[in-house]
Amino acid sequence: MSPRLLPLLTATARTAALSALLVTAAFPADAPATSAIPDAENPSVVLVRVVTAKMGPVTSDVVLTGDIQAQAQTNVAFRTNGKVAERRVEVGDHVTADQVLAVLEPLTQRANLDNARAALVSAEAQFTQAKVTFERQKQLISGGYTTRPSYDNAEQQLRTSQAAVDSARAALGTAEEQLSYTELRAGVSGIVLSRTFEVGQVVQAGQAVMVLAQDGPRDAVFNVYEALTANPPSDKTIHVTLQSDPKAAATGHVREISPTVDAASGTVRVKVGLDSTPPAMSLGSVVIGRGRFASREAVVLPWSALYRSDDRPAVWIYDSTARTVSIRGVEIDRYGFDDIVLKGGVRPGETVVVAGIPFLRPGQHVAVATQDAAQDSTKSAAGEGGR
Numbered sequence: 001m002s003p004r005l006l007p008l009l010t011a012t013a014r015t016a017a018l019s020a021l022l023v024t025a026a027f028p029a030d031a032p033a034t035s036a037i038p039d040a041e042n043p044s045v046v047l048v049r050v051v052t053a054k055m056g057p058v059t060s061d062v063v064l065t066g067d068i069q070a071q072a073q074t075n076v077a078f079r080t081n082g083k084v085a086e087r088r089v090e091v092g093d094h095v096t097a098d099q100v101l102a103v104l105e106p107l108t109q110r111a112n113l114d115n116a117r118a119a120l121v122s123a124e125a126q127f128t129q130a131k132v133t134f135e136r137q138k139q140l141i142s143g144g145y146t147t148r149p150s151y152d153n154a155e156q157q158l159r160t161s162q163a164a165v166d167s168a169r170a171a172l173g174t175a176e177e178q179l180s181y182t183e184l185r186a187g188v189s190g191i192v193l194s195r196t197f198e199v200g201q202v203v204q205a206g207q208a209v210m211v212l213a214q215d216g217p218r219d220a221v222f223n224v225y226e227a228l229t230a231n232p233p234s235d236k237t238i239h240v241t242l243q244s245d246p247k248a249a250a251t252g253h254v255r256e257i258s259p260t261v262d263a264a265s266g267t268v269r270v271k272v273g274l275d276s277t278p279p280a281m282s283l284g285s286v287v288i289g290r291g292r293f294a295s296r297e298a299v300v301l302p303w304s305a306l307y308r309s310d311d312r313p314a315v316w317i318y319d320s321t322a323r324t325v326s327i328r329g330v331e332i333d334r335y336g337f338d339d340i341v342l343k344g345g346v347r348p349g350e351t352v353v354v355a356g357i358p359f360l361r362p363g364q365h366v367a368v369a370t371q372d373a374a375q376d377s378t379k380s381a382a383g384e385g386g387r
Helices: 006-026 107-143 148-180 226-230 371-386
Strands: 046-052 055-058 061-070 073-077 082-087 100-104 183-185 190-195 208-214 218-225 237-242 249-257 267-274 286-292 296-302 307-309 312-319 324-329 331-335 339-344 351-355 366-368
Touching: 046 312, 061 208, 107 148, 218 226, 218 249, 218 286, 226 267, 237 267, 296 351, 307 324
Parallel strands: 046 366
Antiparallel strands: 046 351, 055 296, 061 218, 061 286, 073 208, 082 100, 100 183, 190 208, 218 267, 237 249, 237 286, 249 267, 296 339, 307 312, 312 324, 312 351, 331 339
């Protein structure tokens, strides 16, 4: 070899050796090529956010929809038979206790009244004659011009005629009472809820033709499921608000629970007596009632942690040792506005994934995002959305 080429070969060999050394240092033979890249920056690793499951106090509220009803309702009926001649009120009208609601044709009752009056006049005339006869017999017997039997007979006729007058007066009162029965009166002040008759209809005595909601205390009536009555709220006070105007509010207490279940809806009727009724809560108004159950301990997770697996609710559990995730079915106690309350499936202290769920699969290797990384990703997404 020429002495002139020796320095050149030596320099080339040194360069090749140095390059091999750098390649060996950057990619060791016993390590994968991606091990030098941090998990948070590795595109093959999913970035997720997690929370630690903890037991916390949970206060459940029950919200029901009902309506306002009167605590007392009265069925109004005529007290005699007859044909309806006039109806003076409509459904929804407010009536007073002595107000006439409807009138029957009083032909029979007026005839009976006229007969009773005539009978009273006749009885009074007979009584007057018997009285005059008795007075004359009384004067005659004092002078010895009549017999004792005649006097006794006159006295007996006077007493009989007096009884006839009393009977006629009683019959007249009955006839007048029967005539008053042709007028249907409320008997109590209230609002007409319904009616089941029309003018010209023949009604029977005692047949309910109207229903009145009496003035006075009001109930908020709710139809609830039977399970709620078995485990009622601990706070006996129910807060009631008007659906159309939440400013109209009242408080009440459970006054009555129906002992039977409605066959059509499977619900139980519960009546809540209102302590005071705002004027805006008129009969039939739709109201919302809220009651609160006793506080208890349960695991509460954000809505974003919920996942669906095999048509059942589930969550992703993060294993901090292996840095992988797995699916686990859970049992939901109730759904909140922005969280879920678990009845089972997750133990306190376990780590649950709350962000990045759409990109996960069982056994997926993940990286947990720090707060700064989460904020950066949020800003980046907002910037891209703005562009």
